[in-house]
Amino acid sequence: xxxxxxxxxxxxxPRLHERLLxxxxxxxxxxxxxxLAKLDGHGAEPPRVTALAERLSVDTPTVTRKLQQLERLxxxxxxxxxxxxxxxxIRLTPxxxxxxxxxxxxxxxxxxxxxxxxxEEDRTTFARLLERFASxxxxxxxGSHGD
Amino acid sequence: xxxxxxxxxxxxxPRLHERLLxxxxxxxxxxxxxxLAKLDGHGAEPPRVTALAERLSVDTPTVTRKLQQLERLxxxxxxxxxxxxxxxxIRLTPxxxxxxxxxxxxxxxxxxxxxxxxxEEDRTTFARLLERFASxxxxxxxGSHGD
DNA sequence: TAAGATAGTTGTATGTCGCAAGCAACTACT
DNA sequence: AGTAGTTGCTTGCGACATACAACTATCTTA
Numbered sequence: 001x002x003x004x005x006x007x008x009x010x011x012x013x014p015r016l017h018e019r020l021l022x023x024x025x026x027x028x029x030x031x032x033x034x035x036l037a038k039l040d041g042h043g044a045e046p047p048r049v050t051a052l053a054e055r056l057s058v059d060t061p062t063v064t065r066k067l068q069q070l071e072r073l074x075x076x077x078x079x080x081x082x083x084x085x086x087x088x089x090i091r092l093t094p095x096x097x098x099x100x101x102x103x104x105x106x107x108x109x110x111x112x113x114x115x116x117x118x119x120e121e122d123r124t125t126f127a128r129l130l131e132r133f134a135s136x137x138x139x140x141x142x143g144s145h146g147d
Numbered sequence: 148x149x150x151x152x153x154x155x156x157x158x159x160x161p162r163l164h165e166r167l168l169x170x171x172x173x174x175x176x177x178x179x180x181x182x183l184a185k186l187d188g189h190g191a192e193p194p195r196v197t198a199l200a201e202r203l204s205v206d207t208p209t210v211t212r213k214l215q216q217l218e219r220l221x222x223x224x225x226x227x228x229x230x231x232x233x234x235x236x237i238r239l240t241p242x243x244x245x246x247x248x249x250x251x252x253x254x255x256x257x258x259x260x261x262x263x264x265x266x267e268e269d270r271t272t273f274a275r276l277l278e279r280f281a282s283x284x285x286x287x288x289x290g291s292h293g294d
Numbered sequence: 295t296a297a298g299a300t301a302g303t304t305g306t307a308t309g310t311c312g313c314a315a316g317c318a319a320c321t322a323c324t
Numbered sequence: 325a326g327t328a329g330t331t332g333c334t335t336g337c338g339a340c341a342t343a344c345a346a347c348t349a350t351c352t353t354a
Contacts (some may be wrong), residue, residue, distance in 0.1 A: 001201040003281035012283045013204060034156060037175035049333060057160060062311055064334055086319045086332045114283055134150035136155045136261055209342050211303060233301040233350045
């Protein structure tokens with residue numbers, strides 16, 4: 001099952017990302033893209049820096065700095081947390097939302113292309129197992145903070 | 148199918164890697180680990196720097212520098228290419244080979260743990276689809292060098 | 295044999311990330 | 325209310341990853 005490393009490596013490559021994003025007319029680095037993605041659709045309140053760091057499994061300074069960049073680019077905005085003056089709520093700006101939308105579309109198109117010859121059944125199964133594995137993995141990462 | 152990004156991200160995380168390798172008693176960074184893995188079992192001649200760069204889909208300077216580190220650590224060795232004085236052949240030292248073996252074992256154990264509750268059938272299917280996807284991806288990467 | 299290609303290295307810049315340290319605000323305990 | 329401890333976020337710093345450009349040595353070819 002060496003495919004896992006291969007895939008992780010490949011999907012993470014700067015080159016690939018560059019190509020994909022450029023094709024979509026988006027100028028955004030990988031970490032920025034991940035962050036944007038985590039800002040989407042979680043119903044209630046916009047998340048805080050800490051919450052984002054946890055979702056991404058990185059530390060807060062990393063998120064802080066990435067947010068500063070994204071803010072400069074006008075893709076995210078921060079508001080004060082009512083009830084805790086230390087905290088900020090992070091949300092997508094309209095521009096951020098549209099960038100994210102284009103990003104998602106581009107990724108999907110790329111995936112569709114890669115899964116070109118696959119049967120509908122294989123695709124579905126793959127998606128299901130991938131999702132299951134991802135959530136297991138996320139659990140694992142979250143669960144072992146205090147190791 | 149956002150699981151793909153999640154997985155790529157997770158598997159690539161310094162944190163995770165650190166933990167995994169430390170548990171296995173290995174002191175090696177991610178890129179080093181990837182490089183070692185590509186040095187294994189390809190029958191004939193040991194590969195050259197260029198070949199490694201291609202396999203890893205990174206450029207040659209990256210490989211050169213990583214090799215210098217691995218060489219200092221005594222994990223790889225280089226010999227002159229007979230027939231081309233510019234080129235070098237890169238091979239694992241015994242120590243490199245044993246490090247790699249431990250690495251592979253550690254990864255497998257980690258995977259087994261993650262796939263804990265999975266049926267045998269799901270595991271097999273997942274491995275198969277993952278492999279298929281990985282090789283498609285590799286093709287894609289190789290095929291688009293000259294974009 | 296000179297022109298161009300190729301193998302590898304070094305120089306330099308950007309991005310990703312962690313740990314340590316710090317400040318401001320919050321919470322709890324007395 | 326005051327002090328101690330905790331939490332949310334930021335800044336300082338360093339390590340790693342990787343790209344592009346420029347260079348040297350060697351090989352290939354017309």
